[in-house]
């Protein structure tokens with residue numbers, strides 16, 4: 001079932017979460033261990049992130065540097081299929097522009113369709129560490145909105161190569177499309193209004209719903225929704241929540257995702273004497289955020305697990 005149908009049919013507030021494919025060398029059992037405890041709460045859908053290849057430089061014996069391509073977390077599509085097969089829950093693979101040309105994207109979408117996966121979250125992906133700004137692959141997409149257009153075209157039966165046409169009168173592709181939104185603006189954007197202008201382009205291109213970047217102050221989300229609505233963005237906006245689980249994240253999350261952490265939370269975490277206390281504070285904060293969102297009538301809350309289900313379990317247990 002499509003995410004948008006889950007939202008439409010929801011009689012009470014739903015929860016979803018996202019997981020990362022395991023690091024190479026690990027087993028799918030790691031994923032099942034993350035998912036098993038959370039299945040008790042009947043998530044309607046589960047997202048699986050996509051991690052593009054990276055380049056590393058290795059010094060050879062002669063002192064020269066060798067550039068090596070590595071893929072740390074492959075397997076997004078396989079994990080989605082495994083989730084649907086084992087739990088009967090809809091899986092939402094993330095699909096990115098980075099590292100893909102249009103043909104590779106089309107082929108990936110055909111694979112998803114054959115596997116019975118009809119949800120996708122479409123993203124641009126980040127620039128690689130050594131790039132000043134995001135570089136699209138030759139004949140690839142520069143922005144997520146272009147990727148949305150490609151998927152919408154395929155939904156209409158339009159392949160890249162026009163000599164291929166769908167053979168029968170059935171809807172071959174019918175992907176439900178999610179895109180990302182940033183309550184505190186995307187890190188590259190000069191300001192929130194400019195970012196919203198481009199978010200609207202993704203919606204106009206055919207996105208069915210938005211999932212937000214994590215935020216720790218609900219007023220950021222409520223303001224964002226208000227601004228979106230005033231720009232004519234009327235699709236569902238699913239808030240993304242992440243419980244802080246270490247002191248280190250007070251700096252790493254803002255620098256990586258361009259977000260603010262409220263002073264009250266910062267002070268509490270700084271005061272904490274051990275990891276267990278930080279973990280507990282993170283859970284309590286997320287419970288407080290979730291309750292407020294739920295009371296405001298938010299239909300789905302999306303949790304960033306980072307593959308650590310213990311805190312998400314406690315939050316969901318308190319809320320659902």
Ligand code: FAD
Pocket residue numbers: 048049050051052094095096122123124125126127142143144145180181186187188189194195196198199202211212213214240
């Ligand atoms: P876009 O919507 O393309 O926007 C990127 C930037 O370009 C923004 O600043 C926007 O304002 C600007 N922009 C857009 N269109 C134009 C235009 N026409 N002209 C000029 N500027 C423009 N990354 C992964 O690699 N894998 C994942 O699985 C993943 N999952 C994510 C899930 C969620 C819910 C979120 C919020 C992010 C996720 N990301 C993931 C990170 C995401 O790829 C990065 O944040 C990336 O930098 C931007 O992606 P986007 O789809 O928002 O890009």
